[in-house]
Amino acid sequence: MSWSTFVDFALAPWQTQGQNREEKPTPSQSYDHENEQQRDEPLQLQHDEQIVEQCVADKNDRASIHNDDLSKGREELTESLNSALSHDSQLLKELDQCDFVYDVMAGPPGKNQLRRCMMLSFHADTDIMSKEAHQRLGTSIEPYQGAPIPVLGLQDSKPVGIAEVQWSFCGRSKPYRTAFYVVEDVEYDLLIGRPSMRQHELYRVDPAIAERLRDSYRRQ
Structure with missing residues (x-):
């Protein structure tokens, strides 16, 4: 074995460990990453809450419009029925006079x-x-x-x-x-x-x- 080969072989484990140490985050890096996630979570929650509130508001608006349409439809139907009944009553009176x-x-x-x-x-x-x-x-x-x-x-x-x-x-x-x-x-x-x-x-x-x-x- 040549001297250069021996040196490369001897340093290889240390280089691998060094590389592994560089790949692992330090405690301070982990702490900063967790803080960043915690800071992002309230923003995400707030964003989600806004979406939910907007959906609820849209649903309430649609329900209000739907209820208004139903109320208007009931009023028109009631007026039509009253008119028909009044017309039928008058028609019966007229038929009663017919031959x-x-x-x-x-x-x-x-x-x-x-x-x-x-x-x-x-x-x-x-x-x-x-x-x-x-x-x-x-x-x-x-x-x-x-x-x-x-x-x-x-x-x-x-x-x-x-x-x-x-x-x-x-x-x-x-x-x-x-x-x-x-x-x-x-x-x-x-x-x-x-x-x-x-x-x-x-x-x-x-x-x-x-x-x-x-x-x-x-x-x-």
């Missing part, structure tokens, strides 16, 4: 029949047929010599004449015969008043007819 309209097959007794509209009026006591319907149906007519009569939708009017019609509700086979006053300038084809409803027992055809007919007489 019933049915499709019927009508014509001269024993002859061909045509489809017409018949009004059942709970505000009239006379049976009316328009002059136009009389002409279309081809019914025979007898002259009228009496005084003017009450006509629904018009002032008291003098009929053109009296015509007998055979008719039945569409979809039903039972026939009826009614003598109608033929009147000009009315907008309906045929109108049946309360006395004829009772005579023909039309309250048996539809329960609604029976109820309205009964109520109409109670109000007199």
Whole structure:
């Protein structure tokens, strides 16, 4: 072994230990590093707290906006319901004053029949047929010599004449015969008043007819 080799071999462990000592932190370095970490921790905590506070504030803001929207929606729904109920109540009152309209097959007794509209009026006591319907149906007519009569939708009017019609509700086979006053300038084809409803027992055809007919007489 040469002298230079021996020197290198002898110094190698010491150099390694020196290098290791340089790599290990000194107590003072460790203390400074710990202090630096401790100083950074409050800053990190404070930063985290700010993030949490901001998230909570944003959540509260969103909740407040959501609650406002819900409150506004409830108010609008309440107003709509109140308006609908008020409208329905008024509509029911108006319907209570309305008459019933049915499709019927009508014509001269024993002859061909045509489809017409018949009004059942709970505000009239006379049976009316328009002059136009009389002409279309081809019914025979007898002259009228009496005084003017009450006509629904018009002032008291003098009929053109009296015509007998055979008719039945569409979809039903039972026939009826009614003598109608033929009147000009009315907008309906045929109108049946309360006395004829009772005579023909039309309250048996539809329960609604029976109820309205009964109520109409109670109000007199």
